Amino acid sequence: MDKIVNDFSIRVATVNGTGSQSSNNILFKTLFRMGIGACGKNMFPSNIQGLPTWFQIRVSPEGYQALRENDDIAILMNAQTAHQDIESMRAGTTILYNSDVIKFEDKDIKDGMFMYALPVETLSRKISNPKLMRLLKNLFYVGAVAVLYGLDLETLEGVIRDTFKSKQKAIDANLEALHIGIDYAKENFEKKDSYWFEKANCSENKIIMEGNSAAALGALYGGCTVLAWYPITPSSSLAEALIAYAKKYRVDANGKMNFADVQAEDELSSAGMVLGAGWAGARSMTTTSGPGISLMSEFIGLAYYAEIPSVFIDVQRVGPSTGLPTRTQQCDIMLCATASHGDTKHILLLPSNIQECVDLAAESFNLAERFQTPVFVITDLDLGMNNWVADDIQYKAPKYDRGKVLSKDDLDKNSDWGRYLDKDGDGICYRTLPGTNHPKAAYFTRGSGHDEYARYSESPHAYTRNVDRLNRKFQTARKAVPKPILRGEASAKFGVIAYGTTDHAMQETLDRLQDKNVKYLRLLSYPFGQEVHDFVKSCDRVVVVEQNRDAQMRQLLELDIRGQQDKMHSILYYGGFSISPDFIERELKEKFLN
């Protein structure tokens, strides 16, 4: 049988809260350090201990960061799901399983499956510290994988040392467990399948990072000084990462903080704090997920209407309602685009990868202050919480564009200042910050009707002028938001559109469809710029690929680009795992490229 090197998928099924995450990360990092193009995704329950969890690792020579639909090797450590797991595996695949708790019958095992029985419970008695038995036994499968597929032992042990840093006892205990697995596999397993890991050079200038950490880093560099938040999966780790960065990099010479972190009592309150701080002149943000955006909508409308800079990072999860809190979707597009009652529309930024999480989170503060409005950075659980192999983060010197703010001296020169007076014709007015020591500086901020001078008004004319100006401001934003990215020949007549994490599966799909003349536009923002309009108009057919049921981005495109509905189509996946290139390729071939 020919060797299959660095191009296959592994599924690890475990029980959460048993230390499996640590083992999986060790395995993943070892592959990374061996230079193998690896992608790892965690499928976990909304629970702390005792429910099934899966970790999928895909290796590919190209370093693709999307999962395939089918796995080649299943590591089954969880009796609860073992029978379903083996059922979903194809003939000819490999099954490594905990034979102490999982019993397969002949009918479970498909033709040509390679079965490796690992007696995990029996082996765990060899662990010298019985207290750690439960947490360490997951290292046995790491040891078995090392033997069966050729992990570099030196690299693997190095990863374990680095994982536990200076805790020598933890290092020793983990190494002991690893070697129990290695020894057992060496003595008892005969290599039958054809999958192999081999050192490669896919990890040069690469890092492993979660999108949430990257967005937090972007917020730090973007000059965020106030974070108000309420814990919610999958966004909590973003807030925690930002706090950790701030504690390192936002401390003054006397150990005082140049950063305020307020864990609010709920999402309503966190949004209120963001607005209060933005109004006062700080760069402020919150991070949340869909249910939080629902709760914040009241304040988002106020920020839109009273024109207060504010940043909302939405790490999407599966809705509606509580939905599937630990699964991924792109289901808050419409919600964020129009959050709040009344006529509202908001700027959206749509990062796809680690560098864009950094860049767009940083840029969101400039846009929020330039346009004096809420700005949404929309990621998802997949990007936010999974470990991505990405290019080294590039430092881009941040520019702090505070927008149109009048100082005391400006006010002296300015005879006719009105907070909502559109002096420049771009819909963006001049604001003053509270505490500006000038008798003309103050104005009254309100969510009720107001005229150009911020006076309370119920006049239909003043109201109409004001909301029309807000519309004008939104049109100005079209030219200022990040531009979409085109792949393929501009002359092609068949186009696909995607955004966010769908990009990874889409890029791989297009690699496979190189003989077809398909062009691809990846959206980075809303409102849509001219490039998006031109792209749609230049195509005979456009397929919008996204991860929600209702084709939310397509709806937004159809609203924005009038008269093009007939040529717009969708490919939609919304099961809660990340979209795969296999799915997109199949859908495209069956429905559009046949």
Add this chain to the structure above:
Amino acid sequence: MSTNKLNLTKADYAGRPSTLCKGCGHDSITNAIIQAYFELGVNPTQVIKLSGIGCSSKTPTYFMEKGHGFNSVHGRMPSVATGANVANYRLPAIGVSGDGDTGSIGIGQYLHVARRNVDMVYIIENNGTYGLTKGQFSATADLGSPAKRGTPNPFPCIDCCAVAIDAGATFVARSFSGDRKQLISLIKAAYSHRGLAVIDVISPCVTFNNHEGSTKSYDWVKEHDLPLQELQYVPEKEEIEIDMKEGDVRTIELHDGSHLTLRKLGKEHDPSDRASALKLIHDGVQTKELVTGLLYFNPEMPDHNTILNLSPTPLTQLGEKDLNPGPEVIKKLNASMK
């Protein structure tokens, strides 16, 4: 015309004309705020005025027009004030709320702003009714108090002072909109306190809750008002004038070094005693006495910004040098993620 230490006249503390009903208690409170800030000599351009929604929340437009104001959303003034306060603690914040805004829709934020001890003056203009929506009961309406159409309130009242003390507020007072002298003293003391200073001001609604039988009508309050102390506020470094015998006088030092003097009027009350403050409030419910004055005061607790360990430079004034950690940090981070 008399001027204060900033050489400003009282007119410099005025706002736009009130649009509330004639005779509304809230207008008396507005006037007391103007008087207090004028006497204190606060620079009105530095003041931030915040409110939620309701009749009371309209009032920040009626005082200190030279200060930035923020009329936010219903029941959410505390969070907006918290955000503004962490962003720039140098701007003295005054929040005005009502009983619906604080006791009903905003009770959660009210308790948490108390718990965080955010440095601000928090005035509740409490009339036990929803004026702007024409006379529904609020959560501070007393049990058995009839609404305008005569139905008695079947639910007990939430006492805004008692819950604030429980939640951790460090300055909790009650007053009556008609008692101008006491109210001005309390506002001045509240301003000087570093931390959350709540003044629950009973402010009868002339239109919807000023009829016989209502426990928040003018006549009822005038009959049942029981002032705790007579307050005299004395700014720092000025001589304290009190014509009282020793033992009758209690002087409290406030954060800015100024002093608050209490004259006991019959009732013994130690404002540092949390339990007795709560007992006084609860006893008042039984005896139908409206206990006014400084109920609870704890100058020892750090305010929110102190707890957050914020630097002395307001966050709004940080420059690029403070904000940008630079390229080396990215380099190091990249190296740590291999």
